Amino acid sequence: MGTPLLAIEVISLPVSDVDRALRFYVDQVGFTLDVDYSPNEAFRVVQLTPPGSKCSIQIGHGLTDADPGSLRNVYLVVTNIEEARNRLLERGVEVGAIRHKTPVGAWDGSFKAGLDPSRADYASFADFSDPDGNRWVIQERGHQSV
Known part of the structure; x- marks a missing residue:
């Protein structure tokens, strides 16, 4: 059995204000919005991808317990x-x-x-x-x- 392929596809980014971060990454940095999903008030996932990248970032509520700004x-x-x-x-x-x-x-x-x-x-x-x-x-x- 060979070594399995491992690919980093998503990095969770801790933010305090999801909408502010979404605007920053799309409007200013130029990332593409892939997903904005929120089935309830306690959970929201926003996935964004830099142009040309195979790895995306996710921001939202209920994704990480890391402190905002700690990455x-x-x-x-x-x-x-x-x-x-x-x-x-x-x-x-x-x-x-x-x-x-x-x-x-x-x-x-x-x-x-x-x-x-x-x-x-x-x-x-x-x-x-x-x-x-x-x-x-x-x-x-x-x-x-x-």
Whole structure:
């Protein structure tokens, strides 16, 4: 018997206001609304998917007991971090400055401001948070092949 395939398909995101989070992720970040289901007042599930992703997020009532805003460092991978950051800024998302790993070849956890000079995969980053403080990291990969 072989190793079973494992795929991450959904991440539950703890939020305090489902409608505010829904507007943020759809209107500002650009996620697609897949499902908004609430059979009663105690339970609601809203599923949203980033464009091009096979993994979605769920927000709602009765999904998680995690504190709103406690999720950290979920990565959104893009082929052009400057373009992705500018689009988010245009849509009203507060995105941190782009930074890159240094030294890339023997990375020790240090960063420098700006894009990685060679646009190497996994080397350039920027951050943003949702209204509750759940933190996302934008990471560039595949820029050389575009």
